[in-house]
Amino acid sequence: MTNWFACIALPQSRIDALLSDSTPEQRRALLAENFGHWHRDVQRVLDAGRDREFLFHQLEVLAPLGSFVNGRTALIGDAAHAMAPFLGRGACEAILDGEAMGRIAMARHGLPLRNAALRSASALTRRRSRS
Numbered sequence: 001m002t003n004w005f006a007c008i009a010l011p012q013s014r015i016d017a018l019l020s021d022s023t024p025e026q027r028r029a030l031l032a033e034n035f036g037h038w039h040r041d042v043q044r045v046l047d048a049g050r051d052r053e054f055l056f057h058q059l060e061v062l063a064p065l066g067s068f069v070n071g072r073t074a075l076i077g078d079a080a081h082a083m084a085p086f087l088g089r090g091a092c093e094a095i096l097d098g099e100a101m102g103r104i105a106m107a108r109h110g111l112p113l114r115n116a117a118l119r120s121a122s123a124l125t126r127r128r129s130r131s
């Protein structure tokens with residue numbers, strides 16, 4: 001199994017129409033209009049999905065959080081720093097967040113995690129997710 005995705009910038013009114021009442025043919029036409037002139041291998045991928053349903057989702061850009069920690073609660077992974085799909089690294093970042101939490105807890109503060117440890121981990125993971 002594999003998956004692919006493409007990102008298209010559209011006015012909100014067009015997105016609303018696509019998500020509410022577009023037909024599969026209209027959705028495929030939108031893909032062809034935007035990517036049909038790309039490399040022939042892209043064309044082959046589009047052709048391969050001719051009889052299939054495509055999923056459309058709206059992407060939103062959110063303001064970055066000032067901290068991933070509130071008291072004894074820490075956000076990691078997508079909850080802390082959801083990423084655009086074309087970055088292809090959300091899962092990698094979630095794993096690294098977990099590793100950072102474990103490393104800081106073990107090295108400096110012992111278990112269970114104390115607030116200071118969570119703040120250290122937050123600073124580390126926030127720096128990385130913004131780079």
Ligand SMILES: Cc1cc2nc3c(=O)[nH]c(=O)nc-3n(C[C@H](O)[C@H](O)[C@H](O)COP(=O)(O)OP(=O)(O)OC[C@H]3O[C@@H](n4cnc5c(N)ncnc54)[C@H](O)[C@@H]3O)c2cc1C
Pocket residue numbers: 003076077078079085088089090091092093094
């Ligand atoms: C199509 C697609 C392709 C992707 N490709 C890549 C890729 O190539 N490389 C990459 O690194 N990343 C990729 N990602 C991103 C990656 O999947 C995410 O960044 C990653 O799964 C985030 O992990 P997470 O543990 O933070 O969140 P999630 O994997 O979303 O886990 C959260 C879990 O919490 C559960 N949950 C939610 N609410 C509650 C609740 N109230 N109570 C209990 N449980 C709850 C959910 O059911 C879910 O199991 C892709 C994502 C998508 C959608």
